[in-house]
Amino acid sequence: MRTPPLDDLDHAILDRLQRDSRTIAESIAADVGLSAAAVQRRIKRLRESGVIAREVAVLNPKALGQAMTFVVEVEMERERSEVLDAFRYQVDADPNVQQCYYVTGAYDFVLIVIARDMEDFEEFTQRTFFDNANVRRFTTSIVMRPVKVGLTLPLPTKRT
Structure with a gap:
């Protein structure tokens, strides 16, 4: 699968998600200046393209x-x-x-x-x-x- 070109908004969304994948789209949207629906579409594209490889819970060993x-x-x-x-x-x-x-x-x-x-x-x-x-x-x-x-x-x- 080809990696889509990423812009500053994608990077801002990815930064938030890699620190806490449970961050809701509304919160990310408020931080990056997009609508929640636009953030959700971008996240879906990032998942489907493989930029977001997995989302996991990090456990304390x-x-x-x-x-x-x-x-x-x-x-x-x-x-x-x-x-x-x-x-x-x-x-x-x-x-x-x-x-x-x-x-x-x-x-x-x-x-x-x-x-x-x-x-x-x-x-x-x-x-x-x-x-x-x-x-x-x-x-x-x-x-x-x-x-x-x-x-x-x-x-x-x-x-x-």
Whole structure:
């Protein structure tokens, strides 16, 4: 699907929605100077075109017993497409993996992983790394305190 050209009003709408997707069209309309119906039409177009990929509830991991976060760098044994694809599918299906990036550099993947405790993380490492002959090595950093967590994108500011 082709991305439509976006103007300053689209950017203003997207800025509001990415901070709080429950913001009602009337509130956005008042801020951007459009009617609520015009805002709703634009939001519909942004959803249909894929600019708005998903709308989700952001949950507090600690409140749900997922107290620990890990940054894991993974080096694969081989860089064959079937090996990489198999690992991608494996981590995509694992609920402990919050984010996975295929990267350049010394490692092939960087994962953001959550776990209840160290025992839970050890079980994750066993099934994901030790039981996988295609993983050469991995290194883990334990997040001591999240400083910034989010998925908001910088948007162009209004032109004057």
